[in-house]
Amino acid sequence: MVSKSTSVRARPQPSLVFRFTKGRPIDAGELGKLFVCLARDYRRLTKRQLVVAQVEAGSLAVTDAGVARGAPVARATEAVDGMIGLARALHGMLEQGRRAGAKSEMNNSPGHASLAQFLKVVGKSGGEGQFEIAMRRGKIKARVTSGEAIEVGRRAKPSKQRKIENPPDLPMLVQSGERSVLVNQFGPVTESEVEGAIPALTTAIRRARLGFCLDIVANELDVRGFHRIAWAIRADIRRNRQDGR
Numbered sequence: 098m099v100s101k102s103t104s105v106r107a108r109p110q111p112s113l114v115f116r117f118t119k120g121r122p123i124d125a126g127e128l129g130k131l132f133v134c135l136a137r138d139y140r141r142l143t144k145r146q147l148v149v150a151q152v153e154a155g156s157l158a159v160t161d162a163g164v165a166r167g168a169p170v171a172r173a174t175e176a177v178d179g180m181i182g183l184a185r186a187l188h189g190m191l192e193q194g195r196r197a198g199a200k201s202e203m204n205n206s207p208g209h210a211s212l213a214q215f216l217k218v219v220g221k222s223g224g225e226g227q228f229e230i231a232m233r234r235g236k237i238k239a240r241v242t243s244g245e246a247i248e249v250g251r252r253a254k255p256s257k258q259r260k261i262e263n264p265p266d267l268p269m270l271v272q273s274g275e276r277s278v279l280v281n282q283f284g285p286v287t288e289s290e291v292e293g294a295i296p297a298l299t300t301a302i303r304r305a306r307l308g309f310c311l312d313i314v315a316n317e318l319d320v321r322g323f324h325r326i327a328w329a330i331r332a333d334i335r336r337n338r339q340d341g342r
Contacts, residue, residue, distance in 0.1 A: 111180045112150045112158040113230045115215065120224020120243060127218050128157055134211040135159055135183070142208070142332040143179040144339060175335070182328040184230040184237040187212050189324040191239050194249040208325070219246035283318060283326050295329040303337075 115131065117123050132149060136159075139147040146162035161176035186208040194212075219226030220243050229238030241249070283298060302308060311334055318327040 111164065111177045111230060111232075112160045113180055113184050113228060114156060114158045115226065115228045116156045117218060117222050117226050118155060118224055120219075120222030123155055123218060123222060127214075127221065128152075131211070131214045131218055132157060132159065134214045138208050138211045139179065139183055142182070142328070143175075143335060145176065145179055178331065180230060181232060181237065182331060183208065183211075184228070185319075185324040186328045187215070187228060188237055188239050189322075191241065191249070195245070208328075213250065216241070216246040216250040219243055220250060283314065283323065283330070295326065295333055299330065299333045299337075 113135075132147075136147040139145060139161075147159050148162045148165050149157070150160040150165065151158040161180055164173055164176045164180075190208060190212050215226060215228065219241055223243045225240060225242050226246065227238060227240040229236050283295075299308075299311060302311065311330055315327040315330040315334075318324075318330070
C-alpha cells in the first residue's frame with residue numbers, strides 16, 4: 098500500500114510592507130533610513146529584532162526576526178502581535194496628524210521616527226506612499242499622497258514630554274476591581290506623554306495588585322481608538338514578563 102503524502106502549508110510571515118508609487122524613484126539612502134527607524138522603534142518597544150523580508154523597486158517589506166527564522170508557535174505569536182502593534186501605531190499616528198488641523202505634536206516616542214521618515218520619503222517622491230500588514234481578519238493599511246505627507250510632516254513638531262511624577266492613587270480600585278475605572282486612568286494620556294506616563298501608571302496598577310487587568314485594559318483602549326496607548330501597555334507587559342516581574 099502506498100501512503101498518500103500530505104503537504105502542510107507554512108504559515109505566511111506577517112510582513113509590514115511599504116510601497117511608493119506614481120512618483121520619482123526612491124533614494125536608497127532614504128529607504129535605508131526608514132528601515133533603521135523601524136528597527137529602532139520596534140526594538141525599543143518589544144526588545145525584538147526587525148529584519149528586511151523583501152526589497153523591490155519602490156517597496157520595502159519588514160518582519161520580525163523570530164518569525165523569519167521559524168520561531169516556535171509561542172514566540173511567533175508574540176512576534177505577530179508586535180508587528181500588528183507597530184502597524185496600528187503608525188496608522189493611528191498618521192490619522193491623528195491628518196485630523197490635527199493647524200498643529201500636531203510629534204516627539205521621540207517609539208513609532209514617531211518611523212512615521213516621520215515614511216512621510217519624508219513620500220514627500221520627496223512626489224507620488225503616493227502606503228503601508229499595510231495582513232491579519233487573520235482583514236488588513237491594517239494607510240495611503241498618503243506627497244502633498245498630505247508634506248503637510249502632516251510640516252505640522253508635526255517635537256514637544257517636550259511631561260512625566261507623571263505622582264501616579265493616581267488606586268485604593269478604590271483594589272476594593273472594587275472595576276476595569277472601566279482603570280481604562281479611564283489611561284484615556285487622558287496624550288501622544289506626547291505616552292513614554293513617560295505609561296510606565297508610571299502600570300507600576301501604580303501593579304502595586305495595587307491589579308496587574309492582571311492590564312491585558313484587558315489594553316484591549317478596551319484599542320476598542321476606544323487609543324491604539325498608541327494600548328500598544329505601549331502591551332510593550333510594558335512584555336518587558337515585565339521578560340524581566341521576570
